[in-house]
Amino acid sequence: MSPHALNTYDGRPGFSCANCAAVIALQDELISKAFQGRDGRGYLTHSATNVRIGSKEDRALMTGVHTVADVFCVGCGDRVGWYYYKASDQSQKYKEGKYLLERERLIKENAWSLDE
Numbered sequence: 001m002s003p004h005a006l007n008t009y010d011g012r013p014g015f016s017c018a019n020c021a022a023v024i025a026l027q028d029e030l031i032s033k034a035f036q037g038r039d040g041r042g043y044l045t046h047s048a049t050n051v052r053i054g055s056k057e058d059r060a061l062m063t064g065v066h067t068v069a070d071v072f073c074v075g076c077g078d079r080v081g082w083y084y085y086k087a088s089d090q091s092q093k094y095k096e097g098k099y100l101l102e103r104e105r106l107i108k109e110n111a112w113s114l115d116e
Protein backbone atom coordinates (compact mmCIF):
# COMPACT_ATOMS: atom_id res chain seq x y z
CA MET A 1 0.00 0.00 0.00
CA SER A 2 1.28 3.48 -0.77
CA PRO A 3 1.86 5.67 2.31
CA HIS A 4 -0.13 8.37 0.54
CA ALA A 5 -3.26 6.30 0.91
CA LEU A 6 -2.97 6.41 4.71
CA ASN A 7 -4.47 8.96 7.06
CA THR A 8 -2.00 11.73 7.82
CA TYR A 9 -3.77 14.22 10.13
CA ASP A 10 -2.18 17.27 8.52
CA GLY A 11 0.89 17.67 10.69
CA ARG A 12 -0.85 17.39 14.06
CA PRO A 13 1.27 15.95 16.89
CA GLY A 14 1.04 12.20 17.03
CA PHE A 15 2.73 8.82 16.97
CA SER A 16 3.92 7.22 13.79
CA CYS A 17 5.10 3.71 13.09
CA ALA A 18 8.86 3.56 13.71
CA ASN A 19 9.24 1.25 10.75
CA CYS A 20 7.22 2.86 7.95
CA ALA A 21 6.14 6.26 9.39
CA ALA A 22 2.40 5.66 8.98
CA VAL A 23 0.45 7.74 11.52
CA ILE A 24 -0.83 5.47 14.29
CA ALA A 25 -2.34 7.80 16.91
CA LEU A 26 -2.75 11.47 17.76
CA GLN A 27 -1.35 13.14 20.86
CA ASP A 28 -4.91 14.25 21.62
CA GLU A 29 -5.96 10.61 21.90
CA LEU A 30 -3.36 9.80 24.53
CA ILE A 31 -4.75 8.71 27.91
CA SER A 32 -1.60 7.62 29.74
CA LYS A 33 2.10 7.18 29.11
CA ALA A 34 2.62 5.07 32.21
CA PHE A 35 1.71 1.68 30.79
CA GLN A 36 3.66 -1.51 30.42
CA GLY A 37 3.80 -2.99 26.95
CA ARG A 38 5.16 -6.36 25.97
CA ASP A 39 8.58 -4.97 25.05
CA GLY A 40 8.84 -2.00 27.37
CA ARG A 41 6.80 1.06 28.14
CA GLY A 42 3.54 1.67 26.39
CA TYR A 43 0.94 4.33 25.75
CA LEU A 44 -2.78 3.95 26.37
CA THR A 45 -4.82 5.73 23.69
CA HIS A 46 -8.50 6.24 22.87
CA SER A 47 -8.03 5.36 19.26
CA ALA A 48 -5.56 4.29 16.61
CA THR A 49 -5.57 4.63 12.86
CA ASN A 50 -3.89 2.81 9.99
CA VAL A 51 -3.97 -0.36 12.06
CA ARG A 52 -5.37 -3.86 11.65
CA ILE A 53 -6.62 -5.78 14.68
CA GLY A 54 -5.58 -9.43 14.93
CA SER A 55 -7.40 -12.32 16.57
CA LYS A 56 -8.78 -12.10 20.09
CA GLU A 57 -7.08 -13.94 22.92
CA ASP A 58 -7.10 -13.99 26.70
CA ARG A 59 -3.81 -12.77 28.08
CA ALA A 60 -2.58 -12.69 31.66
CA LEU A 61 -1.13 -9.22 32.18
CA MET A 62 0.25 -7.71 35.36
CA THR A 63 -3.19 -6.30 36.12
CA GLY A 64 -5.09 -9.55 35.57
CA VAL A 65 -6.55 -11.45 32.66
CA HIS A 66 -7.60 -9.30 29.71
CA THR A 67 -9.19 -10.21 26.40
CA VAL A 68 -6.95 -8.47 23.90
CA ALA A 69 -5.94 -8.61 20.24
CA ASP A 70 -2.60 -7.61 18.78
CA VAL A 71 -2.64 -4.50 16.62
CA PHE A 72 -0.61 -4.28 13.43
CA CYS A 73 0.44 -1.32 11.31
CA VAL A 74 -1.28 -1.53 7.92
CA GLY A 75 1.66 0.20 6.27
CA CYS A 76 4.28 -2.46 7.05
CA GLY A 77 2.53 -5.19 9.04
CA ASP A 78 4.61 -4.70 12.19
CA ARG A 79 2.93 -5.31 15.53
CA VAL A 80 2.59 -1.94 17.28
CA GLY A 81 0.62 -2.92 20.37
CA TRP A 82 -2.71 -4.44 21.32
CA TYR A 83 -6.38 -3.60 21.72
CA TYR A 84 -8.31 -4.22 24.96
CA TYR A 85 -11.65 -5.92 24.38
CA LYS A 86 -12.36 -6.86 27.96
CA ALA A 87 -10.80 -6.70 31.39
CA SER A 88 -11.75 -9.27 34.01
CA ASP A 89 -10.97 -7.03 36.97
CA GLN A 90 -13.48 -4.27 37.72
CA SER A 91 -10.69 -1.76 38.38
CA GLN A 92 -9.33 -2.32 34.86
CA LYS A 93 -12.59 -1.78 32.96
CA TYR A 94 -11.53 1.70 31.84
CA LYS A 95 -9.12 0.06 29.41
CA GLU A 96 -11.85 -1.64 27.42
CA GLY A 97 -12.07 -0.34 23.87
CA LYS A 98 -8.64 1.33 24.21
CA TYR A 99 -5.28 0.68 22.60
CA LEU A 100 -1.95 -0.07 24.21
CA LEU A 101 0.78 1.09 21.85
CA GLU A 102 4.39 0.02 22.37
CA ARG A 103 6.68 3.01 22.78
CA GLU A 104 9.55 1.18 21.09
CA ARG A 105 7.48 0.72 17.93
CA LEU A 106 6.54 4.37 17.54
CA ILE A 107 8.13 7.70 16.78
CA LYS A 108 6.74 11.09 17.73
CA GLU A 109 5.86 13.44 14.93
CA ASN A 110 5.45 17.20 14.79
CA ALA A 111 5.28 19.67 17.64
CA TRP A 112 4.69 17.73 20.77
CA SER A 113 3.55 19.85 23.69
CA LEU A 114 3.93 17.10 26.28
CA ASP A 115 7.21 16.28 27.95
CA GLU A 116 8.57 12.77 27.82
Ligand SMILES: [Zn+2]
Nearest residue numbers: 017020073076
Ligand atom coordinates in the same frame (compact mmCIF):
# COMPACT_ATOMS: atom_id res chain seq x y z
ZN1 LIG B 1 4.43 0.55 9.82
